[in-house]
Amino acid sequence: MRSPLMEKALASLQAHPTLRPGDRVLAAMSGGVDSSVMAALLHRTGHEVIGLSMQLFDKKTAGASDGKCCTLDDFQDARRVAFELGFPHYVMDFETRFRETVIEGFIQGYLDGETPSPCIRCNQHLKFAALVERADELGAPFIATGHYAGITRDEAGWHLWKAGDPAKDQSYFLFHHTQRTLARTLFPLAGLTKPEVRALGAELGLHLADKAESQEICFVTQDRYDAFLEAEGRDPGAGAGDIRHVDGRLLGRHQGYWRYTVGQRRGLGVAFAEPLYVVRVARDTNTVWVGGEADLAGRELVARELSWVGAAPRGPLACGAKVRSRSPEAEALVIPLADGRVKVAFAEPQRALAPGQAVVFYRDDEVLGGGWIDARP
Structure with missing residues (x-):
C-alpha cells in the first residue's frame, strides 16, 4: 500500500x-x-x-x-x-x-x-x-x-x-x-x-536522503571567478583602466575590467563618501563605472537570443518578468524589435540589470519564455 x-x-x-x-x-x-x-x-x-x-x-x-x-x-x-x-x-x-x-x-x-x-x-x-x-x-x-x-x-x-x-x-x-x-x-x-x-x-530506502545540496558552479574551484579566467590563461590583456563615477569623476584604477560585475560592491579598491556599486562595465573603453544604490536602478533592458515555450509574441506583451531567480516578477511590457531582440520596459525601476543574466517572462505561474540581457541598447 x-x-x-x-x-x-x-x-x-x-x-x-x-x-x-x-x-x-x-x-x-x-x-x-x-x-x-x-x-x-x-x-x-x-x-x-x-x-x-x-x-x-x-x-x-x-x-x-x-x-x-x-x-x-x-x-x-x-x-x-x-x-x-x-x-x-x-x-x-x-x-x-x-x-x-x-x-x-x-x-x-x-x-x-x-x-x-x-x-x-x-x-x-x-x-x-x-x-x-x-x-x-x-x-x-x-x-x-x-x-x-x-x-x-x-x-x-x-x-x-x-x-x-x-x-x-x-x-x-x-x-x-x-x-x-x-x-x-x-x-x-x-x-x-x-x-x-x-x-x-x-x-524509498535511499542512502543519501540527508545529503547536502550543491550550490556552487561545478567547474570553478577558485574562490574568485577572475582567478578561474587567469588559470585558464584567458586574461584579455586590456591592462589597467579607469574606475569612474557615473558623474564622470575619476576615482581610481582597476587591473582588469573583467574582474567586475554589475551590482558588485566589495573589492572596488576606491574610497568614497557613500557605498559604491558597479553600475556598468565598458569593455570598449576599459572602464568600470560605479555609483550609488540609486544608480543601479533601471526601467528598461534589451534581451537577445529569445526562446518561447509557445508562439513568439507578434506585438507588445504585458507580463511579469524576473531578472534574478529569487526575485519576484515585476510588471513589464515586452516589445519585439526588428532585429529579433526585445525591449523590456518595467513599470517600476529594477535593481542591477546585469548584461549576460537571464530575463524570464511569466503569466501568473506559467513560464512564457525568456532571453539574455544584452549590453547593447
Whole structure:
C-alpha cells in the first residue's frame, strides 16, 4: 500500500498525458537527493529507467569540492542508487560539448563585460538537448530530471509552470524549453517540497536522503571567478583602466575590467563618501563605472537570443518578468524589435540589470519564455 506522500509524488506522473507504464525513461542522475528520488519514483512505478550521469569536466584536474555538483563521489552515489534499485546506470562523456557550450561561454561572457549564467546554459545545451539525443539513441521516448517545475498539455500545446514549492521553484532556469523538449521531458518532483523529497528518499530506502545540496558552479574551484579566467590563461590583456563615477569623476584604477560585475560592491579598491556599486562595465573603453544604490536602478533592458515555450509574441506583451531567480516578477511590457531582440520596459525601476543574466517572462505561474540581457541598447 502506498503512503500518502508516495501518492502525492505520483500525481504529476499519473496526470502526464502521454506517459504510460513501462515506458523507457532516460533519467539524468547527478548523485544528489532530487535526481535520485526522481529516478527511484519512476522505477517503483514500473517504468524502464536508464540512469545517466554526465561527465562534464576532468575531475582529476578540477578536483572535488564541498558544495559543488557532479563530483566523483556524486557519481558513486548515483551508481549505488541504481544498483540497489536494480536498473542500469551509465556515465557518459560530455566534456567537449560542456567546454564548447558552457565553459567557453562563461569565459567569453566575462571578457565581454557581462555576468554569465552557466547553469542555465548547461540546462539548455546539456541536460536537455544532449539528453534527448542520447534518449533517441537508447530508444527512450522520455527524459527525466530532478528539477522543481511543472509540465502540462492542453489543446493549445505544452505548458511550463512554476513548481508547487515556491522556495524550490527552478522554472527561471528552464525558460529555454520548447514544445519539442517539453513533450519529451518529465519533472516527477513538480508537486513536492524539499522536505517531502527528503522524506520520500528515506521512505524509498535511499542512502543519501540527508545529503547536502550543491550550490556552487561545478567547474570553478577558485574562490574568485577572475582567478578561474587567469588559470585558464584567458586574461584579455586590456591592462589597467579607469574606475569612474557615473558623474564622470575619476576615482581610481582597476587591473582588469573583467574582474567586475554589475551590482558588485566589495573589492572596488576606491574610497568614497557613500557605498559604491558597479553600475556598468565598458569593455570598449576599459572602464568600470560605479555609483550609488540609486544608480543601479533601471526601467528598461534589451534581451537577445529569445526562446518561447509557445508562439513568439507578434506585438507588445504585458507580463511579469524576473531578472534574478529569487526575485519576484515585476510588471513589464515586452516589445519585439526588428532585429529579433526585445525591449523590456518595467513599470517600476529594477535593481542591477546585469548584461549576460537571464530575463524570464511569466503569466501568473506559467513560464512564457525568456532571453539574455544584452549590453547593447
